[in-house]
Amino acid sequence: MSRSPEIKFNIQKISTTAEEYLREKKERKAVAAVTQRLGDIYGDFELEKISILRDPEYLKEKGLTKEEAELKVHEVILKAQADLRTIAKKGRRLYPEVVAFFKRALDAPELSVELTREIKSSRDFKTADKTRKDSNHDKYLFAYETTGDFVQKGLVISDQLFRSMLELHQAEIQASKGVLKSRARQAVIDFKKKLSEVARKENLQLTPEFVNQRLGEISFDVKDAIVAKLKEIHAEYDSDFSNISIAHNVLDKKDLFRAVIFHELLHALSGRTEVVKTRGQYSPYIQNVRTGLYVASLHSKQIPRPRFYWLNEAVTETLTWQLLGKQIPKQPGNFFEYLNQMGELQASYGGERELYQLLLSRSRYPINKNLVLAAYFEDYDPNKPAAIPAWKTFIKALNESYGVNILLILDKIIKNDRSGGLAKAIQFLKNKEYMNKP
Numbered sequence: 001m002s003r004s005p006e007i008k009f010n011i012q013k014i015s016t017t018a019e020e021y022l023r024e025k026k027e028r029k030a031v032a033a034v035t036q037r038l039g040d041i042y043g044d045f046e047l048e049k050i051s052i053l054r055d056p057e058y059l060k061e062k063g064l065t066k067e068e069a070e071l072k073v074h075e076v077i078l079k080a081q082a083d084l085r086t087i088a089k090k091g092r093r094l095y096p097e098v099v100a101f102f103k104r105a106l107d108a109p110e111l112s113v114e115l116t117r118e119i120k121s122s123r124d125f126k127t128a129d130k131t132r133k134d135s136n137h138d139k140y141l142f143a144y145e146t147t148g149d150f151v152q153k154g155l156v157i158s159d160q161l162f163r164s165m166l167e168l169h170q171a172e173i174q175a176s177k178g179v180l181k182s183r184a185r186q187a188v189i190d191f192k193k194k195l196s197e198v199a200r201k202e203n204l205q206l207t208p209e210f211v212n213q214r215l216g217e218i219s220f221d222v223k224d225a226i227v228a229k230l231k232e233i234h235a236e237y238d239s240d241f242s243n244i245s246i247a248h249n250v251l252d253k254k255d256l257f258r259a260v261i262f263h264e265l266l267h268a269l270s271g272r273t274e275v276v277k278t279r280g281q282y283s284p285y286i287q288n289v290r291t292g293l294y295v296a297s298l299h300s301k302q303i304p305r306p307r308f309y310w311l312n313e314a315v316t317e318t319l320t321w322q323l324l325g326k327q328i329p330k331q332p333g334n335f336f337e338y339l340n341q342m343g344e345l346q347a348s349y350g351g352e353r354e355l356y357q358l359l360l361s362r363s364r365y366p367i368n369k370n371l372v373l374a375a376y377f378e379d380y381d382p383n384k385p386a387a388i389p390a391w392k393t394f395i396k397a398l399n400e401s402y403g404v405n406i407l408l409i410l411d412k413i414i415k416n417d418r419s420g421g422l423a424k425a426i427q428f429l430k431n432k433e434y435m436n437k438p
């Protein structure tokens with residue numbers, strides 16, 4: 001029996017102030033600026049396919065008649081409609097984004113007279129009761145459940161209208177790019193102001209030079225709201241390219257936009273550990289292995305799986321609300337309450353935040369929040385005698401209170417049960433008998 005050889009990397013930690021590090025980051029960003037497109041947009045692939053199918057050169061090359069090509073176009077549209085239906089059914093949480101997609105497209109003034117007429121005639125969604133066998137029939141473009149009665153709602157539209165809707169959707173996302181740029185600029189200014197107040201209060205070790213450098217390198221991009229919601233996110237920070245992307249529907253929600261962007265800016269500002277990875281004859285590659293308290297996988301024996309995602313998000317969201325100067329609102333109790341609150345400000349990572357608060361409050365000896373924040377903002381510096389002293393102090397305090405490896409234990413409980421792990425971890429800490437009593 002032969003054993004597959006372990007992939008061997010040479011990993012060396014590098015300071016985030018090292019010239020080599022800063023140069024590589026700058027070069028990567030320049031390449032990204034050229035190649036970066038909007039990323040995944042719903043319908044993007046289909047529209048591209050349609051425009052190819054309508055290119056006379058392509059038809060000549062493939063020996064297709066116009067009629068044959070139009071048949072293929074019809075197939076592409078049917079497939080796109082089916083995909084949207086799947087998306088809509090995927091989960092109740094996605095429903096608002098899909099409805100918004102239809103609503104915006106149907107209300108658009110750019111549509112031709114014929115298409116507007118078509119919309120008017122099909123505006124009343126067709127309904128079917130739950131006894132009907134065809135409730136999943138293809139003619140229903142999307143479907144959802146309401147309380148009590150099971151109601152299916154659907155809409156039948158022509159190829160032409162559906163294609164126009166895809167085009168409008170993309171045009172809207174493109175247009176929001178400019179809006180994002182100016183709003184983001186203002187948000188960064190607000191963020192810096194709030195941050196300096198909180199940094200003073202919490203005694204955070206953040207120099208203005210460091211803050212300006214880190215935030216100065218960030219670029220902003222929009223994401224399709226449908227795609228973003230599929231990934232269950234509002235926004236995303238990519239540390240490799242120093243880029244923040246935000247779902248385009250968040251742009252219309254002033255308070256939510258502020259909360260979302262503050263959260264991502266904190267990720268960008270939080271401490272990092274970076275490594276230079278070398279493998280065989282390949283050229284060295286700089287990779288982020290820690291952002292704040294989140295440790296990414298190194299795909300090696302050292303760190304095989306990512307760790308502490310929950311803790312990093314809990315600290316980030318808690319700090320976000322401190323910067324906003326607001327009380328964290330209560331999580332809506334059920335889905336319908338959630339729908340009613342659409343567009344209003346919500347806090348994310350409720351379970352993670354509860355676990356984090358318990359970690360601080362159930363400890364045998366008091367654990368100061370500042371220990372956590374110091375570790376969160378700590379940049380790894382291999383040139384210093386102690387490279388991550390704040391993290392070590394925080395872990396020592398946890399060990400004294402809970403015994404060794406409490407973070408890894410909680411991490412394991414969460415990972416072992418995708419849907420209920422967080423609740424189990426919360427219960428685990430609640431069962432600890434001590435509360436700040438030595």
Ligand SMILES: [Zn+2]
Pocket residue numbers: 263267313316
């Ligand atoms: Zn986050």
